[in-house]
Amino acid sequence: MTPDLLLFAAVALPAFAAVAMLVVAQHPLARDVGALISAVVLLLLTAAILAMLDPADWLGVILAPLFAGVPVRLVGEPVGATGALLASFAWLIAVFWSLAAPAARRPRHPTRFFVCGSAGMAAAVGCLYAGNLLSQITFEAGLLLATSLMLAPSRNEEETATHPILLLLIAAMFLAMVAAAWTFLVAGSVEFRPGGSFAGATDRNVAGLILAIFALAGTRFALLPGLRGSLVLGRSEVPVQIYVATIVVLIGGAIPFAKATLYVIGPATLREIGGIDVIGTLAIAALLVLALRLRGAALAERALGLPAVQTIAVAVTLFSAHQAGTLAALIVLAAGVLAVLALLPVVALLADGLGPTIATLRGEGSRTPWLSGCLLAIAASLLALPPTAGFIGTWYGVLTTATTAVTGPIVLGLAPLVAAIAVLPMCQQLLFARPDVSSLRQRLPLGWTAMLPALVATVVLLVAPAVIDQMLPTFAGLLPRGP
Amino acid sequence: MTHVPALLVLLPFTAAALCLLLPIRPLVRLFGLVAPWVSLGVAALVLDHVLRVGPLAYAFGDWAAPSGVVFRADGLSALALIVTNLVAAVLLPLLHRDSAAHPPGRTALQSALALAFLGAINGIALSHDLFSLIILIEIMTLATCGLIAAGRIRRSLVTAFHALVFQSTGTAFLLMGTAMLYARAGSVDLLDLAGRLAGANDRATTIGAAMVLLGLAIKGGLFPFHGWLSRTYIDAPAPIAAVVGGIAPTAIAYVLLRISTAVLGGGPSFLSANGAWGLAAVAALFVLAPSALAALQRDIRPVVALLAAAHLGYVAVGAGAINLAGATAGMAVIVAHGVAVTAAVAAIGCLQHAQLPTALDQLGTLRRRSPMVAAALACALFAFAGVPLTVGFAGRWHVALGMIERDAWAALILVALSSGVALIAAARVAQRLLFGPVAPIERPVPFPLALSVPATLFGLATVYFGLNAALYVGLADEAAKLLMRGPP
Numbered sequence: 001m002t003p004d005l006l007l008f009a010a011v012a013l014p015a016f017a018a019v020a021m022l023v024v025a026q027h028p029l030a031r032d033v034g035a036l037i038s039a040v041v042l043l044l045l046t047a048a049i050l051a052m053l054d055p056a057d058w059l060g061v062i063l064a065p066l067f068a069g070v071p072v073r074l075v076g077e078p079v080g081a082t083g084a085l086l087a088s089f090a091w092l093i094a095v096f097w098s099l100a101a102p103a104a105r106r107p108r109h110p111t112r113f114f115v116c117g118s119a120g121m122a123a124a125v126g127c128l129y130a131g132n133l134l135s136q137i138t139f140e141a142g143l144l145l146a147t148s149l150m151l152a153p154s155r156n157e158e159e160t161a162t163h164p165i166l167l168l169l170i171a172a173m174f175l176a177m178v179a180a181a182w183t184f185l186v187a188g189s190v191e192f193r194p195g196g197s198f199a200g201a202t203d204r205n206v207a208g209l210i211l212a213i214f215a216l217a218g219t220r221f222a223l224l225p226g227l228r229g230s231l232v233l234g235r236s237e238v239p240v241q242i243y244v245a246t247i248v249v250l251i252g253g254a255i256p257f258a259k260a261t262l263y264v265i266g267p268a269t270l271r272e273i274g275g276i277d278v279i280g281t282l283a284i285a286a287l288l289v290l291a292l293r294l295r296g297a298a299l300a301e302r303a304l305g306l307p308a309v310q311t312i313a314v315a316v317t318l319f320s321a322h323q324a325g326t327l328a329a330l331i332v333l334a335a336g337v338l339a340v341l342a343l344l345p346v347v348a349l350l351a352d353g354l355g356p357t358i359a360t361l362r363g364e365g366s367r368t369p370w371l372s373g374c375l376l377a378i379a380a381s382l383l384a385l386p387p388t389a390g391f392i393g394t395w396y397g398v399l400t401t402a403t404t405a406v407t408g409p410i411v412l413g414l415a416p417l418v419a420a421i422a423v424l425p426m427c428q429q430l431l432f433a434r435p436d437v438s439s440l441r442q443r444l445p446l447g448w449t450a451m452l453p454a455l456v457a458t459v460v461l462l463v464a465p466a467v468i469d470q471m472l473p474t475f476a477g478l479l480p481r482g483p
Numbered sequence: 484m485t486h487v488p489a490l491l492v493l494l495p496f497t498a499a500a501l502c503l504l505l506p507i508r509p510l511v512r513l514f515g516l517v518a519p520w521v522s523l524g525v526a527a528l529v530l531d532h533v534l535r536v537g538p539l540a541y542a543f544g545d546w547a548a549p550s551g552v553v554f555r556a557d558g559l560s561a562l563a564l565i566v567t568n569l570v571a572a573v574l575l576p577l578l579h580r581d582s583a584a585h586p587p588g589r590t591a592l593q594s595a596l597a598l599a600f601l602g603a604i605n606g607i608a609l610s611h612d613l614f615s616l617i618i619l620i621e622i623m624t625l626a627t628c629g630l631i632a633a634g635r636i637r638r639s640l641v642t643a644f645h646a647l648v649f650q651s652t653g654t655a656f657l658l659m660g661t662a663m664l665y666a667r668a669g670s671v672d673l674l675d676l677a678g679r680l681a682g683a684n685d686r687a688t689t690i691g692a693a694m695v696l697l698g699l700a701i702k703g704g705l706f707p708f709h710g711w712l713s714r715t716y717i718d719a720p721a722p723i724a725a726v727v728g729g730i731a732p733t734a735i736a737y738v739l740l741r742i743s744t745a746v747l748g749g750g751p752s753f754l755s756a757n758g759a760w761g762l763a764a765v766a767a768l769f770v771l772a773p774s775a776l777a778a779l780q781r782d783i784r785p786v787v788a789l790l791a792a793a794h795l796g797y798v799a800v801g802a803g804a805i806n807l808a809g810a811t812a813g814m815a816v817i818v819a820h821g822v823a824v825t826a827a828v829a830a831i832g833c834l835q836h837a838q839l840p841t842a843l844d845q846l847g848t849l850r851r852r853s854p855m856v857a858a859a860l861a862c863a864l865f866a867f868a869g870v871p872l873t874v875g876f877a878g879r880w881h882v883a884l885g886m887i888e889r890d891a892w893a894a895l896i897l898v899a900l901s902s903g904v905a906l907i908a909a910a911r912v913a914q915r916l917l918f919g920p921v922a923p924i925e926r927p928v929p930f931p932l933a934l935s936v937p938a939t940l941f942g943l944a945t946v947y948f949g950l951n952a953a954l955y956v957g958l959a960d961e962a963a964k965l966l967m968r969g970p971p
Contacts, residue, residue, distance in 0.1 A: 064872070064950040064951070065950070065951055065952075065953050066950070066951075066952050066953065067877065067880075067952055067953050067956050068953045068956070068957050072872070072950075109918075112918060134871075134880075137871055138871035138872055138876075141870050141871045141872075142871075142872075144906075145865075145870070145910060145913070148910045148914070149910075149913065149914055149917060149918070166907075166910075167903075170903040170906055170907065171903065173903075174899040174900075174902055174903055175899075177879075177880070177883060177899070178883060178887075178895060178899060181880060181883035181884050181887055182887050184884065185884060185887055185888060
């Protein structure tokens with residue numbers, strides 16, 4: 001298979017799977033098998049694309065001509081390809097859970113979940129591989145529509161509860177469109193280029209404003225936990241939580257912003273713009289608000305607040321404006337995605353077996369050794385303890401941001417502390433609190449198949465540092481050089 | 484080739500006259516079938532000539548402008564001709580298949596009205612003086628009202644009367660505005676008028692220009708003057724509603740764009756000096772308000788009517804930008820409007836004809852009855868919302884470019900906001916179409932070909948032109964450049 005065909009297949013496969021699953025909706029077995037196979041093949045495709053990347057020549061394929069000189073184009077470049085690999089892994093875990101979880105925790109409308117999820121994956125992968133801003137907006141619109149169809153099935157409480165998420169997605173899409181239109185007028189192009197399009201094209205104020213709009217669009221979900229009643233996903237099914245929290249929020253927000261920063265604004269212009277202290281101060285304020293919001297939250301809400309923390313950490317690392325900064329941001333992102341991906345199923349299983357609040361976890365660690373072990377590993381990564389993936393990300397992030405401003409390291413140091421507020425009380429209650437005698441007769445309805453998605457995600461999180469260590473030199477060579 | 488512009492008007496009018504003079508059913512059907520396609524062919528010839536050679540002009544009786552009546556075809560009018568004739572060529576030949584659109588005993592009259600409507604539309608696209616425009620718009624109005632009144636239910640007659648009242652009000656404003664501009668400039672020829680009004684900022688010019696634009700807004704069915712179009716979608720025979728909704732507002736929007744950009748753009752201050760805030764007001768009234776109302780509706784018909792009105796509002800916003808990107812946006816929106824409205828109105832017509840529920844919560848039935856028509860309706864609504872990969876996106880993109888170029892930030896925010904709200908309205912409908920409950924139907928009424936074929940074809944066209952926007956955006960851009968250059 002040629003690289004351009006692989007790129008096309010990575011978008012076409014989930015889109016085709018969505019249509020096929022809609023057609024075979026009456027046959028649950030065919031639908032479920034189709035969903036699992038398409039998720040596995042998508043993961044393999046994105047891994048193959050990452051392995052085939054060439055720093056000198058971005059492989060690419062045009063999907064539609066759109067306007068003259070501005071086609072809908074996919075390109076294989078390191079930042080988007082990393083995001084696509086993470087997103088396809090997250091989707092596989094979501095599908096895996098939908099099939100393996102206890103019946104009560106599976107999606108209530110499986111066809112809708114698989115169809116909308118597959119269509120959303122096609123759009124997400126397209127957005128991550130987008131070759132220009134217009135292509136990115138095009139696929140973001142697809143992601144928005146698929147997500148809205150998945151989240152709002154009927155007129156009920158869930159529908160109104162998920163409005164903030166959809167409104168943020170819509171706002172982000174139109175912000176990105178405004179930024180893209182402005183970029184087109186300023187730079188005469190919306191194409192992604194290794195050095196950016198802005199060098200010498202405009203003054204730093206205009207470039208700064210455009211960057212601010214991109215940042216607002218990319219980090220929109222950092223605002224989410226601050227909105228009243230917006231941690232609504234806690235009431236959704238776990239696969240929906242995984243899809244939204246990791247693919248739509250974390251990867252779908254951070255990677256397009258990273259690409260705009262790196263390939264449109266460009267490292268040289270980014271350095272000219274400056275303002276890292278302002279961004280850092282805003283990020284610190286956002287993290288403090290998040291910490292307050294997460295302090296008294298229920299189990300699921302604690303896990304769902306973490307993508308916002310990771311988004312802020314990634315965004316601040318990106319502002320360090322050189323090759324190492326991008327590399328560090330990608331490691332921070334990967335560690336965050338893997339941690340959230342493992343945490344959501346673990347928390348769901350704990351909440352399912354014991355209860356939705358922290359108090360119900362009291363002393364149950366001995367009865368749930370595997371889940372407790374997973375939770376400890378995840379907490380270690382979120383707290384950036386060595387030798388976890390979270391530690392590597394934070395370490396590189398601090399090293400690179402320290403060269404530009406003092407606020408960067410503060411943000412990257414604060415992020416694990418906010419994560420600790422969310423996760424440490426769970427570990428403390430589960431492992432060290434005295435058990436509640438009245439709950440001892442209850443039996444946890446957990447089989448191995450139910451725990452498998454959580455275990456797989458945790459194992460990948462634990463293996464990640466070794467993989468990152470192996471891939472780091474190769475990957476650094478793929479990224480465009482900074483000034 | 485110089486006679487071709489005249490042919491575009493004379494051919495449908497002659498066919499209409501023959502329908503009345505020779506009311507033999509097969510002959511009338513033949514005229515109804517052939518004339519729109521011949522007209523489309525001639526429009527394609529005109530477009531080809533404009534692209535290869537340049538603008539075409541035909542002076543009636545060799546009386547040159549500004550004294551004589553001259554039909555001119557440039558890039559803008561050629562594009563408008565292609566869109567309106569494409570819609571007419573698909574819809575008009577199918578009218579006779581619908582008994583509501585062609586009641587027994589009225590076939591000849593209905594065919595004559597439809598062909599006169601087409602002739603008037605072609606004339607509007609080609610005419611370059613205000614007086615001829617008013618006459619041709621009036622012919623279009625009378626034909627429209629006659630077509631609407633053909634419905635066998637009493638409400639059709641009331642709706643026709645309603646449309647007549649709105650249209651007459653619009654005509655009154657248009658006529659008074661024209662008179663004031665003529666009194667000020669001494670000419671009604673558009674090119675001549677543009678030269679004479681350049682820099683004019685007196686009260687007569689300002690009021691005259693405002694009246695002309697208001698008249699066109701009423702006749703085009705812009706919000707809040709869209710009532711007659713909404714009622715047409717509900718009460719007129721469905722194929723007639725598709726013809727009227729798909730073609731008439733498109734043609735009027737074209738006139739609005741040409742007059743506000745090429746004729747009045749250099750004149751009254753409300754179109755230039757106070758541009759940024761004026762533009763924000765235009766965006767709030769014509770675009771944001773109908774989009775917001777559409778998001779609150781519980782029936783598909785007002786949703787379509789309001790979203791279509793909001794979509795047409797982007798022509799006013801683009802025209803108000805008075806720059807190249809704005810004019811290109813206006814033209815791109817006109818093309819998108821012709822395609823998307825036809826798909827949406829024909830799909831609604833299918834629902835009404837088959838007596839299926841039109842409440843949003845019951846739209847799932849349409850998916851079961853015809854997935855293609857359901858998909859066409861969803862695509863059309865997404866096009867109204869400016870979703871990428873639909874025909875509506877190019878217009879939205881160029882509107883954003885025009886606003887940024889003009890430094891009209893408030894208008895840009897309002898446009899982005901209304902696009903978001905329109906997207907919410909469209910997504911609500913799509914949710915119900917895709918996942919809504921399916922009501923059991925005891926005796927399903929088949930969808931008429933006169934509606935299901937146009938709905939499907941234009942539904943596919945919304946995606947095709949969305950994927951290949953370069954097909955018409957390049958031409959719109961060239962036409963806009965010519966338009967912005969002003970009189971030679």
